[in-house]
Amino acid sequence: MERLVSSWCNDGDLPQSYICPPETRPGKITIPSGDNIPVINLGEASINRNNTVINVLKASHEFGFFQVVNHGISERLLNDTMKVVAEFFKMPMEDKASLYSEDPNRVCRLYTSNTNYGTEKYHLWRDVLKHPCHQLEACIKLWPQKPTRYRDVVGTFSVEAKKLGLKILELLCDGLGLESGYLEDDMSETLLLVANHYPPCPDPSLTLGLPKHCDPNLITILLQGATYGLQVFKDGQWIGVRPLPNALVVNIGLQLRIVSNNKLKSAEHRVVTNSKVARTTVGLFIGSCDDSIIEPAKSLTSAAEPPLYRPFRYREFLSYHFASMGDTELTLQPFKVSI
Ligand code: OGA
Numbered sequence: 385m386e387r388l389v390s391s392w393c394n395d396g397d398l399p400q401s402y403i404c405p406p407e408t409r410p411g412k413i414t415i416p417s418g419d420n421i422p423v424i425n426l427g428e429a430s431i432n433r434n435n436t437v438i439n440v441l442k443a444s445h446e447f448g449f450f451q452v453v454n455h456g457i458s459e460r461l462l463n464d465t466m467k468v469v470a471e472f473f474k475m476p477m478e479d480k481a482s483l484y485s486e487d488p489n490r491v492c493r494l495y496t497s498n499t500n501y502g503t504e505k506y507h508l509w510r511d512v513l514k515h516p517c518h519q520l521e522a523c524i525k526l527w528p529q530k531p532t533r534y535r536d537v538v539g540t541f542s543v544e545a546k547k548l549g550l551k552i553l554e555l556l557c558d559g560l561g562l563e564s565g566y567l568e569d570d571m572s573e574t575l576l577l578v579a580n581h582y583p584p585c586p587d588p589s590l591t592l593g594l595p596k597h598c599d600p601n602l603i604t605i606l607l608q609g610a611t612y613g614l615q616v617f618k619d620g621q622w623i624g625v626r627p628l629p630n631a632l633v634v635n636i637g638l639q640l641r642i643v644s645n646n647k648l649k650s651a652e653h654r655v656v657t658n659s660k661v662a663r664t665t666v667g668l669f670i671g672s673c674d675d676s677i678i679e680p681a682k683s684l685t686s687a688a689e690p691p692l693y694r695p696f697r698y699r700e701f702l703s704y705h706f707a708s709m710g711d712t713e714l715t716l717q718p719f720k721v722s723i
């Protein structure tokens with residue numbers, strides 16, 4: 385529990401164990417939060433669906449990252465979600481103690497840094513609350529009891545964000561030429577809520593909230609709030625994801641890159657810290673059941689475009705993902721078909 389960054393971060397200098405290797409340090413160069421990441425108005429889908437399909441497909445193909453506005457989730461729910469999650473992290477340590485665990489197998493847990501604090505080479509400047517959201521009735525009982533509105537608000541957010549995720553997946557199915565519903569049911573049944581809390585940091589040039597990684601799942605819907613910190617790696621450069629009011633950030637995970645046989649991109653991204661304010665983000669990670677078979681969709685492959693990956697169970701993939709510590713090519717290697 386005393387390992388949580390939020391419990392000691394006001395104590396002074398950045399501890400040595402939080403300094404990341406020179407090649408991954410953000411350094412003193414400020415990366416502006418640019419306008420480069422596509423912003424898609426999903427409200428247009430009801431008027432001109434074809435155009436929305438084209439925009440979503442283009443953004444997923446070129447960037448693997450975009451923001452959505454007019455997405456159908458109310459401003460009030462977004463604000464309430466951010467508020468209740470930020471309140472959770474602000475609660476006194478004794479109110480959070482029962483959720484703190486260093487056991488990665490614990491279903492609902494509060495922890496710090498990455499999956500394995502004890503063995504990692506350096507620590508990350510973040511605390512995390514992570515729990516499943518499906519089946520809601522069963523797992524909600526394991527969620528935090530305080531703040532009192534947590535279960536109600538986050539439960540509703542998870543339902544709405546899943547709906548939004550499915551809507552975007554359906555637009556992508558259309559764009560790719562996959563049959564409607566291809567990415568539904570067990571392909572997108574697992575829902576994991578990850579609330580990240582990055583306290584103000586004494587030296588943001590030396591440490592990271594999250595190092596460069598791709599999300600392993602199908603698609604992620606992220607509420608990033610008003611504080612900047614997320615960056616996407618594109619064409620050898622970092623670009624910032626500008627916080628926009630009431631927008632949600634969407635990113636394509638490795639699973640969808642594989643199913644699309646590389647027609648969609650899964651962009652590497654990272655989180656930098658800042659010295660002034662705490663940053664809180666809430667992500668809903670939509671993915672397959674552990675036992676689902678993942679493979680390039682048959683309708684997207686042909687003699688001219690053979691499958692680039694072999695079929696595998698998602699469970700097997702996750703074990704490689706965690707072992708390779710965010711190195712995307714290393715994660716994908718055992719699943720690639722050698723041509
Ligand atoms: C993640 C992630 C981004 C952020 O949790 O995988 O990329 O801004 N989060 O917190």
Ligand code: NI
Pocket residue numbers: 597598599653
């Ligand atoms: Ni991520």
